[in-house]
Amino acid sequence: MYKKFFVALTFVLIAFIGIRFTICNAAMPYSEMYLGSLTVGSPFEEMRRIYGEPVYDEGHAEDNYGCHYGNSVNIGYNSYTKKLQSIRVTGNNGWKTPSGLAVGDNISKALDLYGDPDYKQSGNFKTAYCYFHKGYSSYQKKEVKDFGFVILFNKDSGKILELGLWGGNSMASFEETYQYSLKRLVE
Numbered sequence: 290m291y292k293k294f295f296v297a298l299t300f301v302l303i304a305f306i307g308i309r310f311t312i313c314n315a316a317m318p319y320s321e322m323y324l325g326s327l328t329v330g331s332p333f334e335e336m337r338r339i340y341g342e343p344v345y346d347e348g349h350a351e352d353n354y355g356c357h358y359g360n361s362v363n364i365g366y367n368s369y370t371k372k373l374q375s376i377r378v379t380g381n382n383g384w385k386t387p388s389g390l391a392v393g394d395n396i397s398k399a400l401d402l403y404g405d406p407d408y409k410q411s412g413n414f415k416t417a418y419c420y421f422h423k424g425y426s427s428y429q430k431k432e433v434k435d436f437g438f439v440i441l442f443n444k445d446s447g448k449i450l451e452l453g454l455w456g457g458n459s460m461a462s463f464e465e466t467y468q469y470s471l472k473r474l475v476e
Contacts, residue, residue, distance in 0.1 A: 317403040317420035322438045322454060324376045325384045327364075329422075329436040329456035333371045336364065361392075377453045386452070394449050396442045406440075412475030415450065417441045419471060441474055 322328050327336055337343070343356035343364065352369040361380030366373050378384045378392055385391035388402050399418065406418035420438045436456035442449045455470065 316407065317438055319422055321386050321388055321403065322420070322422055322436075323387055324378055324452055324454060327373060327376055329373060329375070329454050331373045333366050333373065336366075336373060373454075374456045375454060377451065379451045384452075390440075390449070390452070392449050392452055396440065396447045396449060399440050399449070407437075408471070410471035410475050411444065412472075414444055415441055415475045416444050417471045417474050439471065439474070 326339060340358055343358055346355035346357065346363075352367050353365060353374065354368050355363060355365050357363045359380075359382065361378060361382050362384060363375075363377040363379075364373060365375035381391055381393040383391075386402075390399055390402060396416075396418070403420060407421045408419040410417045410419075418440045422436050422438070436454060439451075439453040439455055440449055441451040441453070
């Protein structure tokens with residue numbers, strides 16, 4: 290009798306572990322939604338402490354400002370909250386995800402690491418994949434897709450051209466703007 294119980298228990302545990310593994314790999318985990326050591330919502334001062342003083346971009350809209358490091362790292366931040374709103378990396382310059390995904394890698398590496406994206410947008414020569422992060426919006430009083438991890442790659446070669454973290458703001462979620470933004474990105 291104990292033998293049948295343990296055999297049944299073993300099958301249940303294996304099934305549970307398999308289901309949990311599938312669920313966990315269904316979307317890119319939050320712990321991977323970093324470039325360098327920064328993500329949407331990281332403090333501006335943390336970025337300066339780690340990478341030094343950036344070059345500030347001219348022009349801004351309301352409280353949204355931009356800065357960059359060299360020609361291949363662009364960062365958007367809110368001057369009121371002092372938090373990062375976007376990070377865009379367009380060169381193989383050492384900025385990568387915690388698992389090592391970087392510009393110049395093949396898109397197959399991203400799919401091996403993170404599974405299928407939540408959203409895809411294709412143009413003539415480029416395709417964008419997006420993995421969503423879900424968070425609670427105190428303004429909207431509900432769970433929203435508050436930012437996304439975007440991978441832009443060449444359709445023919447499969448080489449990654451750009452990695453980005455794009456955030457929404459307190460009034461509008463990322464979900465409300467991503468389709469339009471990704472369409473423009475692949476054109």
